[in-house]
Amino acid sequence: MKERSYNIILSSVLVILASLAVFFFLNEDEKVKSASSDTNHTTETSTNSSNQANDVNITINNNIQNNIQGDGDVTVNTAITNNISDASKAAIDNSITNSGDGSGTAKVTNTIENLLKGNATVTLNNIIENSFFGSATQFENNLQNNFGDHVEANVKNEVGNNQSEGSSNEDAENNKGNNNDGNKEDKYGTKPDENLPEVVWGIDSASETTEEFYACVKENFGDPVVFGRYIGDIEGVSNGLTAEQVKLIHSKGDYILPIYNHFDNATGYDNGVKQAKEAIKLAKDLGIPEGVAIFADIEPNYPVDSKFITGWYETIETSQYESGIYGVFDPEQKLYDAYNAAAKSNDAISDNNYIWTAAPNNGITTQDKAPEFKPQAPEGSKAFGWQYGLDADTCNIDTNLFKKEIVNVLWGSK
Structure with a gap:
């Protein structure tokens, strides 16, 4: 009888210990996946909702x-979704890290989506890091932050795709890493701005680019280094670039500054995202290479707010392109205040977004009579371009000055 009781007690203890082991295993805070096989499919999803x-x-x-080892083909899909409503304060840290070592092909898709509504103060950090050695990789990084009208947010986004020798990333949707200092070398190993003066002269125009147009500019104004042109046609407003015009501009040795103007309302985060996505599509259709800045044209009569600027910047920045904004950055203009507010909520905007300002307006000049480079723009911003003269009577151009570093993010012939 005693022996049977001891056996029952011993069995009960073993069951309890086994249950505790399973409980602690299933409640680990950090998910770590390691795969090693011929073909691997890893899917990670984290969803947090709060009302x-x-x-x-x-x-x-x-x-x-996600840590991938082995020589097989790998597909990794990782998604994080945070849906928060009516919290007074929220601190959210999202981190996705993918690493791999092997000779197979890796297809990696990362998605972070943050939906925040109500009256809240939010600190948000999004970090995506992909690091693969020796494998052909295809990265797609999707980062979406949607904030309600009464949400105050301090946002930091970092996306990096790091590959070691022997791997390729030709199909990456985001392959810029964190190099946004404007001094990166091009694929030929030289900086485009090396042999230029500190400030260069340029033009922009809504007219079709022809040999006759170039002859008019050269005869009446000068020889531009930078040429601002619109992507996509808008009837009665601007003639969009074509492949033939691109070839002509590059044959003159000029750099193309792409302008996107397919909107007349610069308010709302979702609208900023929408316009940025359309700009990216037009840029890809035209064959604009990675690393080129696309400038959103915010005219002085457009309604504008900080959320549009943030939506535009965050969407462009997670693509293969760089973010730029054109407008009248006069301190008396709403755009000036909206930009400062956007930069306050996301300090990466000041650090990485390029500004092409139309303030002050000094009037049209020839190249040799251009003013000293003194643009108006928010303090600490990357004000690399100044449209100092508007609407020339001859040739239908505006005249500009640019810091030479801007050509590193423009569309050159190489």
């Missing part, structure tokens, strides 16, 4: 790591 009273503080940490 709380206004006095609730929320802290969310999502840390997903």
Whole structure:
């Protein structure tokens, strides 16, 4: 009888210990996946939803790591979604890290989506890091931040795709890493700006680019280094670039500054995202290479807010292109305040977004009579371009000055 009791007690203890082991295993905070086989498919999803009273503080940490080893083909899909409503404060850290070593092909898709509504102050950090050695890789990084009208957000986004020798990333949707200092070398190993003066002269025009047009400019004004042209046609407003015009501009040794003007309302985060996506599509259709800045044309009569600027910047920045904004950055203009507000909520905007300002307006001049480079723009911004003269009577151009470094993010012939 005693022996049977001891056996029952011993069995019960073993069951309890096994249950505790399973419980702790299933409740690890950090997900780490490691795969090694001929063909691997890894899918990680983290979804957080909250609908709380206004006095609730929320802290969310999502840390997903995928470590791929082996020579097989690998597909990795990772998604993080945070849907937060009516919290007074929220601190959200999202981190996706993918690393791999092998000779197979890796297809990696990362998605982070943050949906925040209500009256909230939010600190948001999004980090995506891909690091692969020796494998052919295809990266697609999707980063979406949607904020309600009463959300105050401080956002930091970092996306890096790092590959070692022997790998390729020709199909990457985001392959810029964190090199945004404007001094990166091109694929030929030389900087485009090396042999240029500190400030260069340029033009922009809504007219079709022809040999006759170039002859008019050269005869009446000078020889531009930078040529601002629109992508996509708008009837009665601007003639869009064509492949033939691109070839002509490059044959003159000029750099193309792509301008996107297919909107007349610069308000709302979702609208900024929408316009950026359309700009990216037009740029790809035209064959604009990676690393080129696309400039959103925000005219002085357009309604504008910081959310549009943030939506535009964050969408362009996670593509293969660089973000730029054109407008009248006079301190008296709404655009000036909207830009400062956007930069305050996301300091990467000041660090990485290129400004082409139309303030002040000094009037049209020839190249040899151009003013000293003194543009107006928010303090600390990358004000690399100044449209100092508008609407020339001859040739239908505006006249500009640019810091030479801007050509590193323009469309040259190489």
